[in-house]
Amino acid sequence: MARRYWLLKSDPDTFGIEHLKAARDRTTMWDGVRNFQARNYLRDGIAVGDGVLFYHSQWKPPAVVATARVVRTGYPDPTQFDPRSPGHDPRSKREAPRWFVVDVQLDRELKCPVTLPQIRATPELQEMILIRRGRLSVQPVTADEWRIVTRLGGL
DNA sequence: GCCAACGTTGGC
DNA sequence: GCCAACGTTGGC
Numbered sequence: 001m002a003r004r005y006w007l008l009k010s011d012p013d014t015f016g017i018e019h020l021k022a023a024r025d026r027t028t029m030w031d032g033v034r035n036f037q038a039r040n041y042l043r044d045g046i047a048v049g050d051g052v053l054f055y056h057s058q059w060k061p062p063a064v065v066a067t068a069r070v071v072r073t074g075y076p077d078p079t080q081f082d083p084r085s086p087g088h089d090p091r092s093k094r095e096a097p098r099w100f101v102v103d104v105q106l107d108r109e110l111k112c113p114v115t116l117p118q119i120r121a122t123p124e125l126q127e128m129i130l131i132r133r134g135r136l137s138v139q140p141v142t143a144d145e146w147r148i149v150t151r152l153g154g155l
Numbered sequence: 156g157c158c159a160a161c162g163t164t165g166g167c
Numbered sequence: 168g169c170c171a172a173c174g175t176t177g178g179c
Binding site: 156157158159160161162163164165166167 | 168169170171172173174175176177178179
């Protein structure tokens, strides 16, 4: 299967590019997603080797800041079983987990972040789910969109 | 911090 | 199966 592309949003106050750079192997488990549509992509859609646009949400302005690569896919989010975790979900059972994660490894930091206003202002990017439908923290990106965004970012 | 968009939940 | 209530997301 051809390599596919995704955009993953994270609030940098919780987990941002600086955290990822500091992580062991520059790799992190992408936990905490609690939206079913996003969950389905994490569980069923994303494959090892797929490309990731790392996006800082809740930032001024929000922006794509780096590319990353998927290094492990589709396993249960351990935080859902942890009563002390903010991600705890009492409805999750070990044998029937509700929430899933992938592992991503930092690839390249963009030379200049590609901001949401910039994306909105780019005619070729009008079909991005980021624009068409907000509030989805895991979303597919086309190969064309990937190429345009990374180019705007100076890669 | 507000609130709009959207999805899930649950009473009936 | 409808739909109002509720929770989450995320731009502003």
